[in-house]
Amino acid sequence: MTTRGIPAFTRKVTDQAEALLKRIGGGSFHRWLRRQARRIRSMGRGAVIALPYAWLLAFFLIPFVIVLKIALAEADIAQPPYTPLWEWIEGQYLNVKINLGNFAFLIQDSLYWKAYLNSVKVALVSTLLCLLLGYPIAYGIARASPARRTILLMLVILPFWTSFLIRVYAWIGILKNNGLINNFLMWLGVIDSPIVMLQTDFAVYLGIVYSYLPFMILPLYANLEKLDETLLEAAYDLGCRPASAFLRVTLPLSVPGIIAGAMLVFIPAVGEFVIPALLGAPDTLMIGRILWDEFFGNRDWPVASAVAIALLLLLVIPIVILQHTQARNAEARS
Amino acid sequence: MPNFTSFSTFEPWKNASEKPYVRLDRVTKKFGDFVAVNDVSLDIYRQELFCLLGASGCGKSTLLRMLAGFEEPTSGRILIDDVDMAEIPPYERPVNMMFQSYALFPHMSVAQNVAFGLKQEKLSGDVIRSRVDEMLELVKMTRFSKRKPHQLSGGQRQRVALARSLIKRPKLLLLDEPLAALDKKLREHTQFELMNIQEQLGVTFIVVTHDQQEAMTLATRIGVMDEGYIVQVGTPTEIYEFPGTRFVADFIGSVNIFEGMITKDEPDHVVIHMRDQDADMYVDHGVNAPPDARVWAAVRPEKIHITRGKPEQSSNVLEGVVKEVAYMGDFSIYLVQLEGGRTVRVTQPNLRRGDPERITWDERVFLHWLPSSIVVLPE
Numbered sequence: 001m002t003t004r005g006i007p008a009f010t011r012k013v014t015d016q017a018e019a020l021l022k023r024i025g026g027g028s029f030h031r032w033l034r035r036q037a038r039r040i041r042s043m044g045r046g047a048v049i050a051l052p053y054a055w056l057l058a059f060f061l062i063p064f065v066i067v068l069k070i071a072l073a074e075a076d077i078a079q080p081p082y083t084p085l086w087e088w089i090e091g092q093y094l095n096v097k098i099n100l101g102n103f104a105f106l107i108q109d110s111l112y113w114k115a116y117l118n119s120v121k122v123a124l125v126s127t128l129l130c131l132l133l134g135y136p137i138a139y140g141i142a143r144a145s146p147a148r149r150t151i152l153l154m155l156v157i158l159p160f161w162t163s164f165l166i167r168v169y170a171w172i173g174i175l176k177n178n179g180l181i182n183n184f185l186m187w188l189g190v191i192d193s194p195i196v197m198l199q200t201d202f203a204v205y206l207g208i209v210y211s212y213l214p215f216m217i218l219p220l221y222a223n224l225e226k227l228d229e230t231l232l233e234a235a236y237d238l239g240c241r242p243a244s245a246f247l248r249v250t251l252p253l254s255v256p257g258i259i260a261g262a263m264l265v266f267i268p269a270v271g272e273f274v275i276p277a278l279l280g281a282p283d284t285l286m287i288g289r290i291l292w293d294e295f296f297g298n299r300d301w302p303v304a305s306a307v308a309i310a311l312l313l314l315l316v317i318p319i320v321i322l323q324h325t326q327a328r329n330a331e332a333r334s
Numbered sequence: 335m336p337n338f339t340s341f342s343t344f345e346p347w348k349n350a351s352e353k354p355y356v357r358l359d360r361v362t363k364k365f366g367d368f369v370a371v372n373d374v375s376l377d378i379y380r381q382e383l384f385c386l387l388g389a390s391g392c393g394k395s396t397l398l399r400m401l402a403g404f405e406e407p408t409s410g411r412i413l414i415d416d417v418d419m420a421e422i423p424p425y426e427r428p429v430n431m432m433f434q435s436y437a438l439f440p441h442m443s444v445a446q447n448v449a450f451g452l453k454q455e456k457l458s459g460d461v462i463r464s465r466v467d468e469m470l471e472l473v474k475m476t477r478f479s480k481r482k483p484h485q486l487s488g489g490q491r492q493r494v495a496l497a498r499s500l501i502k503r504p505k506l507l508l509l510d511e512p513l514a515a516l517d518k519k520l521r522e523h524t525q526f527e528l529m530n531i532q533e534q535l536g537v538t539f540i541v542v543t544h545d546q547q548e549a550m551t552l553a554t555r556i557g558v559m560d561e562g563y564i565v566q567v568g569t570p571t572e573i574y575e576f577p578g579t580r581f582v583a584d585f586i587g588s589v590n591i592f593e594g595m596i597t598k599d600e601p602d603h604v605v606i607h608m609r610d611q612d613a614d615m616y617v618d619h620g621v622n623a624p625p626d627a628r629v630w631a632a633v634r635p636e637k638i639h640i641t642r643g644k645p646e647q648s649s650n651v652l653e654g655v656v657k658e659v660a661y662m663g664d665f666s667i668y669l670v671q672l673e674g675g676r677t678v679r680v681t682q683p684n685l686r687r688g689d690p691e692r693i694t695w696d697e698r699v700f701l702h703w704l705p706s707s708i709v710v711l712p713e
Contacts, residue, residue, distance in 0.1 A: 228435070228437070230433050230435055230437040231437050231439060233402075233404055233424070233431075233433070233437065234431075234433060234437035234438075234439070234498075235439075235450070236403075236404075236423070236424040236425045237402060237424050237425070237429075237430055237431045237499075238425075238430065238450050238451035238454065238498070238499075238502065239425050239426075239451055239454035239455065239502065240425055240454055241425055244454070248450075249439060252441045253440070253441055
């Protein structure tokens with residue numbers, strides 16, 4: 001019988017009970033008691049697992065079902081602004097109206113496709129940039145002395161103490177035509193007229209990379225910090241120069257950290273709304289903005305909901321596959 | 335090439351014309367104020383199996399890491415095959431190391447781990463494959479070549495680590511506590527295998543160990559280390575039978591040490607009066623100590639005879655009562671309490687099966703030994 005996942009306390013109590021029962025002995029009665037002990041034990045396990053499940057049910061699954069319900073309705077000038085999914089006709093017949101037109105609309109209108117693809121592109125490029133920037137930083141922190149490591153980690157986390165929104169607004173002040181960078185360069189005489197940086201794709205990438213970099217660094221750090229340094233010594237000993245030891249030992253062993261960091265950056269970046277809205281051009285096509293516009297601009301809740309559902313499915317499927325393979329790997333390793 | 339029959343004649347350190355393969359020249363390593371290795375000079379010869387023996391923290395591992403190139407000596411020189419290693423990084427040294435933790439790459443299969451060192455040498459795939467197969471054959475791991483390290487037992491990992499460190503055919507192999515992680519039975523078995531492999535390949539081994547049994551079994555010579563110093567270098571027999579200091583006598587095996595004063599000092603024998611006992615020790619060889627000096631006389635437990643009757647000799651005899659008997663199967667350990675209260679450890683082989691005459695608890699016995707069995711250690 002596996003005892004994994006049972007809180008230590010419950011395990012201890014039931015183990016003791018079992019030991020006691022064993023000492024008392026007795027045939028079928030003993031077996032019955034043991035079954036009861038096992039039931040209590042599995043109930044304890046159930047209770048522990050139930051809590052996160054309840055949380056997910058209340059704050060993820062139910063809202064998701066509500067959004068799905070709206071996505072299957074039609075827009076209506078009403079309060080709320082969509083048709084009900086079902087209604088009772090004369091208190092006798094249940095009339096269910098499912099409208100898949102919103103999803104069909106997403107496929108027909110190229111705007112949505114383009115916005116999706118562009119969002120994925122921006123998120124992919126940003127994730128890659130975060131990885132290229134974050135890996136050396138995480139590596140440096142992991143290799144620093146313990147005292148310095150704490151300070152460096154603190155510096156990575158420090159930006160979180162300020163509001164995300166304020167930090168993005170600060171970038172406007174830095175990037176705009178008469179902002180910090182342009183004024184400084186003009187004062188130096190390097191340029192005569194300001195470089196347009198705000199409201200460009202560059203600004204969007206900059207904003208996303210800046211905002212999500214810690215999410216790349218932290219899991220990578222956690223992974224690299226665990227790396228057994230004797231493995232590197234073994235690689236040197238077998239004739240590896242430091243660069244090739246990195247490529248053949250450190251890098252492959254840090255893949256789980258890379259995946260974790262990439263997920264934490266990629267997923268929120270795909271749906272990112274604030275950064276493209278504040279730093280990007282008005283015509284920057286990102287699905288987060290489309291969603292916002294559908295919802296608040298057009299007041300077309302069903303289409304907005306359909307966009308949200310489609311986005312979720314597009315993201316969830318690869319994640320589930322990835323997690324499945326990761327879990328299998330972890331199982332093989334233990 | 336040394337093998338069991340010519341083992342006793344393999345003594346390159348006695349041959350003045352033989353050039354040492356590894357030479358440590360006054361090597362010191364400090365970590366801050368802590369001196370891990372203190373002024374160590376050592377010559378190790380081709381095809382030797384040299385054991386660095388000492389308690390944990392005595393500096394033996396640091397010495398090994400300096401040979402591998404992971405640490406730099408604070409002062410002194412390390413020469414391997416007459417080349418000064420000072421500027422040479424680990425990946426360019428003609429040395430391979432087997433790590434205590436084995437340090438197998440967890441993301442690679444057994445075969446990939448073993449092939450790792452060859453991949454650096456830009457050899458063709460066929461050559462690599464055949465050499466890996468050959469090496470796995472040698473350590474009897476062919477069946478497991480596709481497994482990952484986490485799917486192996488401790489003993490199997492040890493074999494893979496050995497194969498990986500031998501694949502580049504190094505002239506010198508460094509082994510850091512190679513058998514520490516194995517259980518007793520497997521360790522004894524592997525000791526002999528290690529010796530066979532070393533003889534087969536003619537590689538020079540330097541083994542670090544804290545296990546004196548292991549050092550005694552494996553080594554051509556042992557270097558005993560204590561607090562950063564090399565205290566004594568010698569063959570297992572020399573170290574055991576002729577320890578140079580109290581530390582060595584005490585560290586290797588068990589020993590009874592008596593404090594005494596030299597009362598008679600002749601070129602061919604000395605007499606030592608034991609301080610706590612009213613008895614004399616007669617030593618049949620000269621001693622390098624001034625007369626009236628305080629000395630330590632050491633007698634190994636197995637060199638002491640235990641009898642009920644009073645022996646004829648007048649010196650090298652003590653009387654006492656058996657306080658403790660431990661039956662170990664092949665031999666028994668007796669703890670005999672003397673008049674003054676101190677106990678002496680004696681071991682006797684159990685030559686007769688179920689011996690009815692066996693000496694047991696609380697018996698009054700005499701302990702006696704040969705004049706040649708005593709090692710006199712100066713202060």
